[in-house]
Amino acid sequence: MPKRILLAGLAGALLGLLPQAQADSARPAALAADIRWTAYGVPHIRATDERGLGFGIGYAYARDNACLLADEIVTARGERSRYFGAEGESSAQVGNLASDVFFTWLNRPESVEAFRKVQSTEVTQLLEGYAAGFNRFLREASASSTSCLGQPWLKPIDSADLVRLTRRLLVEGGVGQFAQAVVAAAPPGAANAALTGAEGFRLAEQRRERFRLERGSNAIAVGAERSASGHALLLANPHFPWQGAMRFYQLHLSIPGKLDVMGAALPGLPMVNIGFNRHLAWTHTVDTSSHFTLYRLELDPQNPLHYRLDGRWQPLEKRVVKVPVRGADGQLQTVEHTLYESVYGPLLVWPGKLDWSAGEAYALRDANLDNTRVLQQWYSINQARDVADLRHRVESLQGIPWVNTLAADEHGDVLYLNQSVVPNLTPGQLQACAIPALVAEGLPALQGNLGRCGWSRDPAAAQPGIQPATQLPALVRRDFVQNSNDSAWMTNPAAPLEGFSPLASRQDQPLGLRARFALQALQGKGSIDEPLLQRLVTGNHVYAADLVLPDLLELCRRLQDAALSPACGSLAKWDRSANLDAGPGLVYFQRFMARFDALEGAWKVPFDPARPLQTPSGIALDKPEVAKQVREALLAASEEVRELGAGKRWGELQVSSAAQPPIPIPGGDGHLGIYNAMQSVPHGDHLEVVSGSSYIQLVSFTAEGPQAKGLLAFSQASEPRSPHHADQTRLFSRQAWSPLPFTEAQIDADPGLQVLRLAQ
Numbered sequence: 001m002p003k004r005i006l007l008a009g010l011a012g013a014l015l016g017l018l019p020q021a022q023a024d025s026a027r028p029a030a031l032a033a034d035i036r037w038t039a040y041g042v043p044h045i046r047a048t049d050e051r052g053l054g055f056g057i058g059y060a061y062a063r064d065n066a067c068l069l070a071d072e073i074v075t076a077r078g079e080r081s082r083y084f085g086a087e088g089e090s091s092a093q094v095g096n097l098a099s100d101v102f103f104t105w106l107n108r109p110e111s112v113e114a115f116r117k118v119q120s121t122e123v124t125q126l127l128e129g130y131a132a133g134f135n136r137f138l139r140e141a142s143a144s145s146t147s148c149l150g151q152p153w154l155k156p157i158d159s160a161d162l163v164r165l166t167r168r169l170l171v172e173g174g175v176g177q178f179a180q181a182v183v184a185a186a187p188p189g190a191a192n193a194a195l196t197g198a199e200g201f202r203l204a205e206q207r208r209e210r211f212r213l214e215r216g217s218n219a220i221a222v223g224a225e226r227s228a229s230g231h232a233l234l235l236a237n238p239h240f241p242w243q244g245a246m247r248f249y250q251l252h253l254s255i256p257g258k259l260d261v262m263g264a265a266l267p268g269l270p271m272v273n274i275g276f277n278r279h280l281a282w283t284h285t286v287d288t289s290s291h292f293t294l295y296r297l298e299l300d301p302q303n304p305l306h307y308r309l310d311g312r313w314q315p316l317e318k319r320v321v322k323v324p325v326r327g328a329d330g331q332l333q334t335v336e337h338t339l340y341e342s343v344y345g346p347l348l349v350w351p352g353k354l355d356w357s358a359g360e361a362y363a364l365r366d367a368n369l370d371n372t373r374v375l376q377q378w379y380s381i382n383q384a385r386d387v388a389d390l391r392h393r394v395e396s397l398q399g400i401p402w403v404n405t406l407a408a409d410e411h412g413d414v415l416y417l418n419q420s421v422v423p424n425l426t427p428g429q430l431q432a433c434a435i436p437a438l439v440a441e442g443l444p445a446l447q448g449n450l451g452r453c454g455w456s457r458d459p460a461a462a463q464p465g466i467q468p469a470t471q472l473p474a475l476v477r478r479d480f481v482q483n484s485n486d487s488a489w490m491t492n493p494a495a496p497l498e499g500f501s502p503l504a505s506r507q508d509q510p511l512g513l514r515a516r517f518a519l520q521a522l523q524g525k526g527s528i529d530e531p532l533l534q535r536l537v538t539g540n541h542v543y544a545a546d547l548v549l550p551d552l553l554e555l556c557r558r559l560q561d562a563a564l565s566p567a568c569g570s571l572a573k574w575d576r577s578a579n580l581d582a583g584p585g586l587v588y589f590q591r592f593m594a595r596f597d598a599l600e601g602a603w604k605v606p607f608d609p610a611r612p613l614q615t616p617s618g619i620a621l622d623k624p625e626v627a628k629q630v631r632e633a634l635l636a637a638s639e640e641v642r643e644l645g646a647g648k649r650w651g652e653l654q655v656s657s658a659a660q661p662p663i664p665i666p667g668g669d670g671h672l673g674i675y676n677a678m679q680s681v682p683h684g685d686h687l688e689v690v691s692g693s694s695y696i697q698l699v700s701f702t703a704e705g706p707q708a709k710g711l712l713a714f715s716q717a718s719e720p721r722s723p724h725h726a727d728q729t730r731l732f733s734r735q736a737w738s739p740l741p742f743t744e745a746q747i748d749a750d751p752g753l754q755v756l757r758l759a760q
Helices: 017-023 050-076 080-084 096-108 109-117 121-140 157-171 176-186 197-215 376-384 388-398 427-433 513-521 529-537 541-560 563-573 583-597 624-644 727-735 744-748
Strands: 005-008 032-038 042-046 217-222 233-239 249-255 259-265 274-277 280-286 292-300 305-309 313-314 317-326 330-340 361-365 403-409 414-417 444-445 474-477 480-483 603-605 617-620 652-656 678-683 688-692 695-702 705-712 754-759
Touching: 005 217, 032 050, 032 744, 042 050, 050 080, 050 096, 050 121, 050 157, 050 249, 050 754, 080 096, 080 317, 096 176, 096 317, 096 330, 109 157, 121 376, 157 176, 157 280, 176 330, 176 361, 217 280, 217 403, 217 414, 217 513, 217 529, 233 274, 233 280, 233 403, 233 529, 249 583, 249 744, 259 695, 274 695, 274 705, 280 388, 280 695, 313 744, 317 744, 376 388, 388 414, 403 480, 403 695, 414 480, 414 624, 427 444, 474 480, 480 513, 513 529, 513 541, 529 695, 541 583, 541 617, 541 624, 563 583, 583 624
Parallel strands: 005 754, 042 249, 292 444, 652 688
Antiparallel strands: 032 042, 032 754, 217 233, 217 480, 233 688, 233 695, 249 259, 259 274, 274 280, 280 403, 292 305, 292 361, 305 313, 317 330, 403 414, 414 474, 603 617, 678 688, 695 705
16 A cells, blocks of 8 residues: 555645535635645646646645745846845846846836736636745745745745746747847947946857757657557657756646646746646757847937938837845845837847947847747647647647647657747848848848838737748658757658748758757667667767767877877777766767867768768868867867866766765767757866756557656755755666656555645
C-alpha cells in the first residue's frame, strides 16, 4: 500500500472536494482544489472550475518558489530600485534602475488593464485563482519553507501582477531584448545612456545573440509510419534558463470532464506550456521568425524631436517615467526618466549600430505588444484532442508569441507549426523598404519616413498587422517532424517548407549542428523507438567533432608542435562526448571551435544548399592561410584551458551549485551539435550551469493511453531548504529519466503520495 499523507488546509471544513461538488452542481463553485504530490514534488491539481484550479496552482507553486515569483513580480512592476536600490540587477542581468524604467513603461496601468479586459472568463478565473492561492500560501509560510519571509517585497499579489509577468514573457522575442537600448534613447547630447553604460550595452548584445541558444530547444515528433511501436512518439527537450522568470515548473492539471493535462509551466502562468494530455503531446522550440521590425526615422535637422512621415513632420511623444529609488540611507527618492515614442513604437539607441544623430534615429515595433491572446492560446492547446484540433486552435487564435510548435497524437499523426506572431510585409514592401546593411546584420530594419512601409493588414489575421495563418509554415506527416531552432525549411527533408516570407522562415541557409545531428539519426526508413530518442540527449555526443576533429588531429601530426602537444594529446584521447567522464579534450575542442567558427573560408567543403545535411564539413588544410589560422586558434585555446585548469574531467568542471557538494552536469554548448545543450559560465574554479536542458518529456502513445517519462533538470523548488531543491538535478546528472505519473492508478501508486484538500 502506498504511504498517504493528508495535509490539512487552514480555512473551512476539509471535505472531499470533487464528489461533493459533483453531487451539488447547483451550489456556486467554491475556491477549492485537491493537490496530490507524487515523487520529486510534482503536484497533481484537481478542481471543479478554473478559479479552483488556479487556486491550487498558485498555492503549489508558492510552496516551492514563492521568493522567485515575488522577485520576478518586483521586476515586472518596475520596483527593483524601490526595494534593492539602483545597484544590482535583475535575473535577466539588467541593472535595477534601467530595468525599472523599462518595465514601468512596458506595464503601464492602462496597458495592463487593456490586457485584462479582453481575457476569456476561463483565463480571468485562472489568474484570479492563482493569485488567491499564492496569497493563501503566504499566510501559512514559515521561515523554514520560505527563505525570504519577512522581506518587504514578499507580499500578496493580484491578477494584474500575473498579467505583468505575461507581458514580460511576450516581449522576450522583441523589445525585451532591447531594454537597455530603449532606456538609453535620447536626443544628441542628452545623458540617458548613463543608465545603461557601455558595459550594459555589451552584455545586452551578448544576451541578444544568445537568445535562441539559451531559450532554444530540440523537438522530435515521430509518426506511426516510422515508430517501432506503430504509435506516435514525442521528445521535448527545451533549453531554458535554470533561474528567473523562464524557469519551468512541473504540474498536472485536471477539471473532470473538461481538462486533464500534464507538463511544465513558466512562473506565474496558470496553464501548461509544454506537455501532454490523453490524446496529444506537444512541445515548443524558439523560432527564427522576426517578431519585430526596426524603423529608421528621418529627423528634422532643426529639431531632433520631430520625424518625417509621408512628407510631414511628426512630433515624438515624450513619456516621463517615475521610479522610486532606495538610497544607501534607506530613504526613497523619485528618479524621473524620459522615453520617446514614435507611431511605430519606442525609440532605442545602440551605440555604433542604431544611433540617434541630428539626422536619424531608430524605433522598434513589436508585434507581441498587441498579442492579448497568449494565455487563451495555451489554455486552448491544453484541451486539444488531436493534431488537427491543435492546428485549428493555433491558427484560429494566433496567440503563440515566438516559438514553433511540434505535436504527436494517439492516431499516429505528427505536426509542425511555425505559427507565431510575425509582422506582415508584402514582398514589394520588403524590396522597397528594407535597409540592406542592417538586414545583413540580422536586424529587420525598414524605412520609417514612408507610410507604405508600415505593416500590412490582412482581414484573415487574428491581429492587425501580422501575417495570417495561411501564409505561415505548417506540416502534417506520418513519419516525423523535427526542429532545433532552425527555420521551417528542413523540418522534414522529404517535404521542404519553402517560399515563405523571410520574416517567417528562410530556406537555403546552413542548418544548426543540433538539427543536422538529429536528422542524421532520423534519415532512412528504419524504425524509431524510445531508446533512440533518449540517446540523442543522454549520449551527449559532440557532433561537430565528427566534422572537424579528424582534420584537426591531422594538423597536429603534421606540425609536431611542442606548444600544441597538451592540446593535441588530449584531443586524440577524447571520446567526442560531453559526458561526465569526458577528458580535457572536450574543453580544448570547445575553446578551439569558438575561434574556428569565426574564420573565413576555413571549411573544406562549404555549405551547399543542395546538401544541407552534409555541409559544411572538414577543415581546408590545403590552404596555407587556413592552416596557419587553425594553428593559432588551437594555440589560443590551449592558453585558455591552461588558465581554467587542464586535466579535469568534464564532470569536475561543469557543475550546478544548487546543492553541496556541487552536482556534476553533463552536456555542453549546443553550437557544437550537442543535443543536450548546456550553457555554463566561469565561476571560480569551475563552470556554473546557467541554462540548458530544462523540462524533458518523452511521450509514447499506446493502446492504454500516453506513457511518459522525463524530468525537470534543475528540480521543482528554488527554495534551498525544500527536499525538492536538487533531487531531480541529481537524476539529471546520472541521465536517469523517471516515469511521469498521469493516470489515477499511477498517482495513487506513488509510495510517498501527499494529499492536500485546499478550501477557502
